[in-house]
Amino acid sequence: MKSMFKTKLLLGLFLLGFLGCSQKKENHKDTAKQHPVNNAKPNLIFYLSDDQDVYDYGCYGNEKVNTAAVDRLAKEGMLFNNAFTAQAICAPSRSQLFTGKYPLKNGCFANHTATKPNIKSVTTQMKNLGYEVVLAGKSHVKPASVYQWDREWEPVPKKDVPREYIPLDSIEGYFKATKKPFCMFITSKYPHGKYFDVQNPNTDDIKFYPFNEDKKNNEAYVKSKAGYYRSIEEDNTQIDKVLELVDTYLDENTLFIYSADHGVSGKFTVKDIGLKVPFVVRWPKVIKPGTTSNQLIHYTDVLPTFMNIAGGKATEDIDGNSFLPLLQGEDVEINKYVYGVRTNQNILNSEVFPSRMIRDKRYKYIRNFNALEVVEQNLTGKPNVDYFIKRGANAHKNEPFEELYDLQNDPFEQNNLANNPELLPIKQKLIKDMFSWMKSQGDILDEATGNMPIITPKGNKGFKLDQDTPRRKIPDSIKNTLKKDDYIVIEHW
Known part of the structure; x- marks a missing residue:
C-alpha cells in the first residue's frame, strides 16, 4: 500500500508540475500576443525619378498632370513638404543619397565626376547591417570601388517610348526569390528628356507658375512641356507596376520611398525650383496613411535613416540625420538648415x-x-x-x-x-x-x-x-x- 501510495503521490506531483509548466508557457504566449515584437528587418525600397519638378504632381497641387501612382502613395503614407537635395544636377544629387554627405564633402560637386575613393557608401554601410544592396536602373555615380552593389541591373530598351525602362523583370525575379532583407534603389530615366512628341499641345493642359508663366505663348516651350507631362505619366506606369510587385511578393514590413533627384525648371541653380524635391514614404503599420510633414529633411538624411531602421547608427562623418521619428509619428526637428x-x-x-x-x-x-x-x-x-x-x-x-x-x-x-x-x-x-x-x-x-x-x-x-x-x-x-x-x-x- 505504501508503495502504491508513493507511486500515486509521485505521479500527482509530476502531473502538477507538468500542468504548471504548461500554464506558464501559455501565459508567456498570451503576453507575447499582447506585446508583439517584430524583430525582422524591413525591406527598404527607394524609387528615384529623373528631372521632375516638385510642383508637377497631383499630390503637390498640380491637377493637370497624371501622377496617379505617386498620389496613391501619398494617400497610403506620408508626404513631405520640405525635402531637399543640395545640388540640382544628376550625379551630385545621387551621391548625397548614397553617402549621407553633402557634395563638397563626398567629392562629387560637378556633374559626371566621382565620389572620393575613401567614402563608405550605402553599399558598405547597409551590408554591414545585414542587408543586400541593389541598384535597378540608372547609375550615374562612380567609382565602382565606392559603390559595390550586390546586384546591379541596367535600364532596358523598350519600343515606342523615348527612354529606356527600369528592369522590371529583374526586380520581379528578385522579389520572388529573396531571402534576406534588402535595400533597393530603383532609378528611373523618366521623365528626363528626350520627351514624348505630343502633337497639337494645348496651353490649357499645362499648369504655369510665377517662374514660367511668361512662356504661355511660347509654342516650343508648351510643346516641350506637354511632352514632359507625357513622360511623367509614363514613369507613373512604371511606378504602378513596381507597387503591384511589392504588394504581390513582399509583406507589409516594407518601407517604400518615392522621390525625384531634382527639379528640371531649376536645374543647375540653388533656387527651390531646383533643390526642393518630392518625397513620399509608405510604411504600413508604422506610418499613418494620408499624413504630411513640414519638417526640413534632406537627401543626406536618407542613409542615416536606413541605418537607424536597420538597427545601426550613422557615423560621425555623415552629414545627415535620421528622420525615423517623423515616420513613427513624432513631429520633431531633423535639421535647422539645409x-x-x-x-x-x-x-x-x-x-x-x-x-x-x-x-x-x-x-x-x-x-x-x-x-x-x-x-x-x-x-x-x-x-x-x-x-x-x-x-x-x-x-x-x-x-x-x-x-x-x-x-x-x-x-x-x-x-x-x-x-x-x-x-x-x-x-x-x-x-x-x-x-x-x-x-x-x-x-x-x-x-x-x-x-x-x-x-x-x-x-x-x-x-x-x-x-x-x-x-x-x-x-x-x-x-x-x-x-x-x-x-x-x-x-x-
Missing part, C-alpha cells in the same frame, strides 16, 4: 559662376560668388583666366551677389530682400552659419573676395573651359590657352 551648392563647370554651358545657399523653414540666403557686381575683385591679372571669369559673370548678369527670400510670403523667390534693412540681422546670421558650414565641408570657396577658383578633373577629363561644347563657342584666340596651373585640379575625378 544647404545648396551650385557648380556651373563640367556641364555643357560650363561658365564660372559658383553659388552657395542656406535655408531654414522661412528664410533663404544665396551668395553668387562671381556676380557681375563683384567680378572685378575676382580677377587674377592673367588675361586668359580673367576672360573666363568675366564670361561667367556676364552669362548670369541678372543674378545679384546676394539674395534673400522670405519663403513664407514668397515661395517662388520673386522678391529679393537682401537689401532690406529690417532683415539685416537675419541675413547676417544666415551668412555666418553658411560660411561655418562651408568651412566644415572643406569648400574651395570662402568669404574672402578675389577667390574665384576654376576647376578641372585630373587629366583634364570633362568639359574644359577653353574649348567649345555643343552649347557654347569659345573664340579661337582664347582656345587651349589655359594651363594646368590655372586650375584647381580635383585629383579623384
